[in-house]
Amino acid sequence: MRRRPDPLGTLALAAIAGAFGPLHAQESGSGLIREPDSPLLISREWLPVASVTMAFPASARSNREALLAQAGDAALLAALREATADQPVRVTYDRDATGRYFIATAAPEVAESVLETMRRASRTTLPTRLVDEAVSALRRDLAFRGELPRSQFDRIMDAHLRGAGGTLDGGSPVASPDSAGLAAEITTGSPASRWGPPTWVVVGNEEAFPTDESRAIPPFLVVGAPARPPEPLLTRVPSDAVTHWTGSVFRFPSQTTLLEAFFVRLLLEELLESRRDPDLFEFDTGIDALGRLVVRLSTSAEMSGSWETRLDEAILRLGSEDGGVRLDQLLPRVLSRWSRELAPAPGAGRAAAEALLRGATELQAASFANSAASLPSAERLRAVARGTTLESRVVYGGG
Amino acid sequence: MPAVVCLLCIAALIGASPGFETDTSSRSSDDPLVPDSVLTIPSGPTLILERTAGIPVVGIRVSAPLDPPWPGAARILVEQALDRARSRAEAIGAELWGGVQDGRIAFHAIADARYADELAWVVRLLAAEPEAIGAGGAIAREHARLDQLAETPRGRLVLEMEGRVLGGGGGALPVPAVDDVRDMWRRSHARDRLRILVLGDLPLHWVFSDLSRIGAPPGPPAGAPFMPPPRTLSFPESPLYTWSAAAFSLGPAHDPAVLAAAAALRVGLVRSEMPNAAVNMVEGPNDRSGWLGITVRAARRRDADAAMASALALMTEEGLDAWWTMGAATARSDFMAAASTPAGWLALSDRYHADDGSTNARTALERLTTLRRQDLAPVLEQFQATLFRPGIDR
Incomplete structure (x- = not known):
C-alpha cells in the first residue's frame, strides 16, 4: 500500500493545527474536549479533496428564530461563495434537526485559507446587500409555500418536538416576516455572536489528528434527553x-x-x-x-x-x-x-460535526x-x- | 504498493493466465487525482487502478466508445444493462448508474468494500451482451421519448442537434432495432476497447481475475457500422409564440477552458435582461462532441430577434467579460464537488485519461486553477465557427 505524504497537504494541515494551537486536551472520562472555535481534524490516507465543515446548532426555539436562521444562513452562504470564488472550492449548505452545516470542498493546499475565510465570515457582520437579498428570497418562498399543508405540518411537528406541551400553536400560518426587522436583526452582529462559536471539522489527508487507537473510546450514547412534561400519545x-x-x-x-x-x-x-x-x-x-x-x-x-x-x-x-x-x-x-x-470528505466532516453538536467528544466524533x-x-x-x-x-x- | 511490486504481481498473473500477453505498461503515482496504475492488456481492456486506503467503499466504472455514434441505441443498451444488474446491486446497496458521458457509454457501481466480489458480478452483468428478450420495453420508451421531444420547439432542437453533431446531418435519428443495439454492443464493448476504472483497496489479482474478461470478444466486426439517415422532422407552426434557436459545438469538453466558457455563458444568459422574451439554454450530452443551444420564445418576432441577438452577443470576449470569472469559478467548483466522491473521481479519471498520459484530472485542475480570460478566446472562436441556426418553429 502506498502513499507518500503530500507536502502541500501536510503543510496546509500543519498550518491549520498551528493556527489554532494544539487541540488542548481537557481530560474527561471519555476523551479530548475541543476548545471552542477550534477545528476537529480528521485525517484520511487517500483523499483527493479536503473538506471544511462549519456547523451551528439547529435553531429550535421559535418560528421566528427559524426564519432568522434561514435568512442569515442564506446570506452567510452567499458571502462564503463570494469570498472563495477565486479558489478551487465549492461551498454547500445543509440542515437537519441537529444542526446547520456549511461545507467547503477544497483542494488540500487551500484548506487552510478556506478555513480562515470561513472563520472570518462567521465573526463578521454580514453585508447588508446579501442579507436584504436573503430576506427578500425568504419572503418570496413563504408567500409561495408558507400556507401549504406540508409547511403547516412541518411547523406543527417542529413545535411538538420542541415541547410545545400540546398547544401546537406552530401550525398557524406564518405572517409574512417584517423584512426590515429581520434584516436589522441579522445585521446586528456576526453569525458567531448570535449562534455561538461554530463547530469546526476539517477532513484532510495526513495524520493531522492522531487518533490513539490503543485507547478505548467510550461509545457515544444518543439518549440523554432532559426530563420534560409528558406529551399526549x-x-x-x-x-x-x-x-x-x-x-x-x-x-x-x-x-x-x-x-x-x-x-x-x-x-x-x-x-x-x-x-x-x-x-x-x-x-x-x-x-x-x-x-x-x-x-x-x-x-x-x-x-x-x-x-x-x-x-x-x-x-x-x-x-x-x-x-x-x-x-x-x-x-x-x-x-x-x-x-x-462517509467515503467522501464532506460526508465524513458532516457526520463528525453532527456528533460534536450532539455533545460527543473529539474522539467519539472522529470515531463516528x-x-x-x-x-x-x-x-x-x-x-x-x-x-x-x-x-x-x-x-x-x-x- | 510500489510500482515494481505491482509489475511483479502482474507478471506472475500473466504467466499464470494463458489469455494475457506480457506486453503491459504501468505507471504509478502518489497524487490522488492521478491513478496509481494504468495497465494496457493486449486484446484486453485498459485497466485504470487507484488503490485507496482508509475509505470504506469500492467503485468500479466501465466505459466504452460510442460506436456507432447513435445515442438512441446507447440509451437502449444502457437501460437493458441496468435492468439486468439492478436486483443484484440492490441486494448489496450498491449505487448503480449508467449513461452516455464524455462521448462514451459508461456505467458505475459503488458499494461497501465488504461486497467487492458481488460488485464485480454486478459489473459483469452491466457489460454483458444485450438480449432480445426485454428489449421491447426499452425500444418503446425510446419511441415515446423521441415523440415527446418532437412535440416541442426545444425538443426539436435537441433532436436536430443530436442528428447533426453525432449523426452528421440534420433531422432526428430513428429508433434502433434490437439488432442495431446488439451490433453497437459488439463494436463498443469489444474487450480491447473497454476502459475499466477501479477505486478501492483491492489486490491486483482480484481485478485481473474478476474484470479482465468482461465485454465482447476483442476487435470490432469488420466494416463500417450501420447508421440510418436522419429523418426530417415536421413541426406545426406555433399559434402563440415566435421561436428562435441557435446552437454551437462545445469542442473538446475535457478542455477546462470549454467548461469555463460554457458556465460563463450560462451565468450570462441567466443574469442578462432580455425583455419580453423567454431565453433558455439547452445542453446536449457533455462529451467530446457536445453542444450548447439557446432557445428564445417571444410573442413578437422582433422581440425574439432582439433577445437572440443579445444572447449571441455574449459569445464574444467583450460579451463574456463580466461573466468569465464566475464561469471559471463554477467550473472549478463543479470539479471539486465531483472529485470528492468515488463516482465523481471515476468519471473525472475516465474523462481526462489519455492513452499517452498527457492529460489527467490533475492537469485539468491545474488548468482550471490558472485559467485566464484570454484562454477563453479560442473557445469562443470555436463557438462562433460552429454556430448553427436551426429552424424549430415551422
Whole structure:
C-alpha cells in the first residue's frame, strides 16, 4: 500500500493545527474536549479533496428564530461563495434537526485559507446587500409555500418536538416576516455572536489528528434527553388538507449509541421503501437533537391509519427474532449506504460535526466519522429496535 | 504498493493466465487525482487502478466508445444493462448508474468494500451482451421519448442537434432495432476497447481475475457500422409564440477552458435582461462532441430577434467579460464537488485519461486553477465557427 505524504497537504494541515494551537486536551472520562472555535481534524490516507465543515446548532426555539436562521444562513452562504470564488472550492449548505452545516470542498493546499475565510465570515457582520437579498428570497418562498399543508405540518411537528406541551400553536400560518426587522436583526452582529462559536471539522489527508487507537473510546450514547412534561400519545390536528400527515416520535432504549440509532433509522427507511405503495406519498426519517427517532409520513386519507400500523409493525419486525431474516437482508444495503455516505470528505466532516453538536467528544466524533470500518452487529441492532417505543404521534389533515 | 511490486504481481498473473500477453505498461503515482496504475492488456481492456486506503467503499466504472455514434441505441443498451444488474446491486446497496458521458457509454457501481466480489458480478452483468428478450420495453420508451421531444420547439432542437453533431446531418435519428443495439454492443464493448476504472483497496489479482474478461470478444466486426439517415422532422407552426434557436459545438469538453466558457455563458444568459422574451439554454450530452443551444420564445418576432441577438452577443470576449470569472469559478467548483466522491473521481479519471498520459484530472485542475480570460478566446472562436441556426418553429 502506498502513499507518500503530500507536502502541500501536510503543510496546509500543519498550518491549520498551528493556527489554532494544539487541540488542548481537557481530560474527561471519555476523551479530548475541543476548545471552542477550534477545528476537529480528521485525517484520511487517500483523499483527493479536503473538506471544511462549519456547523451551528439547529435553531429550535421559535418560528421566528427559524426564519432568522434561514435568512442569515442564506446570506452567510452567499458571502462564503463570494469570498472563495477565486479558489478551487465549492461551498454547500445543509440542515437537519441537529444542526446547520456549511461545507467547503477544497483542494488540500487551500484548506487552510478556506478555513480562515470561513472563520472570518462567521465573526463578521454580514453585508447588508446579501442579507436584504436573503430576506427578500425568504419572503418570496413563504408567500409561495408558507400556507401549504406540508409547511403547516412541518411547523406543527417542529413545535411538538420542541415541547410545545400540546398547544401546537406552530401550525398557524406564518405572517409574512417584517423584512426590515429581520434584516436589522441579522445585521446586528456576526453569525458567531448570535449562534455561538461554530463547530469546526476539517477532513484532510495526513495524520493531522492522531487518533490513539490503543485507547478505548467510550461509545457515544444518543439518549440523554432532559426530563420534560409528558406529551399526549396521540394528538389530532384537524384541517381541510386532503392529504394525511403523520409525525411519529420514537424513543430508543437506554445505552443506544448514535451509530446504532442511525442504523436502525436507515433499516427502517429501507423496510418502508420496500413496502411502499401508491398510498404512501412520501416519508422522511430523522433523529432529532434529543436523540429521538422522528418519522413523518404523508398518505391518502383512507390509508392513514393503515400506514401508522405498518410503521409500528416495521419497527417490531426489525426487532423480532422472526424478522431477523428481514433485518439480515436489509443490512447489506444499509452498510453500503453508510459507507458511501462517509467515503467522501464532506460526508465524513458532516457526520463528525453532527456528533460534536450532539455533545460527543473529539474522539467519539472522529470515531463516528470513521465508523464504516466497525459497524454494529445484527444482534445488537435487533435489540435496539426491540426496545424502541412510540413516545407520541401527531396526525394532521383529513378535515 | 510500489510500482515494481505491482509489475511483479502482474507478471506472475500473466504467466499464470494463458489469455494475457506480457506486453503491459504501468505507471504509478502518489497524487490522488492521478491513478496509481494504468495497465494496457493486449486484446484486453485498459485497466485504470487507484488503490485507496482508509475509505470504506469500492467503485468500479466501465466505459466504452460510442460506436456507432447513435445515442438512441446507447440509451437502449444502457437501460437493458441496468435492468439486468439492478436486483443484484440492490441486494448489496450498491449505487448503480449508467449513461452516455464524455462521448462514451459508461456505467458505475459503488458499494461497501465488504461486497467487492458481488460488485464485480454486478459489473459483469452491466457489460454483458444485450438480449432480445426485454428489449421491447426499452425500444418503446425510446419511441415515446423521441415523440415527446418532437412535440416541442426545444425538443426539436435537441433532436436536430443530436442528428447533426453525432449523426452528421440534420433531422432526428430513428429508433434502433434490437439488432442495431446488439451490433453497437459488439463494436463498443469489444474487450480491447473497454476502459475499466477501479477505486478501492483491492489486490491486483482480484481485478485481473474478476474484470479482465468482461465485454465482447476483442476487435470490432469488420466494416463500417450501420447508421440510418436522419429523418426530417415536421413541426406545426406555433399559434402563440415566435421561436428562435441557435446552437454551437462545445469542442473538446475535457478542455477546462470549454467548461469555463460554457458556465460563463450560462451565468450570462441567466443574469442578462432580455425583455419580453423567454431565453433558455439547452445542453446536449457533455462529451467530446457536445453542444450548447439557446432557445428564445417571444410573442413578437422582433422581440425574439432582439433577445437572440443579445444572447449571441455574449459569445464574444467583450460579451463574456463580466461573466468569465464566475464561469471559471463554477467550473472549478463543479470539479471539486465531483472529485470528492468515488463516482465523481471515476468519471473525472475516465474523462481526462489519455492513452499517452498527457492529460489527467490533475492537469485539468491545474488548468482550471490558472485559467485566464484570454484562454477563453479560442473557445469562443470555436463557438462562433460552429454556430448553427436551426429552424424549430415551422
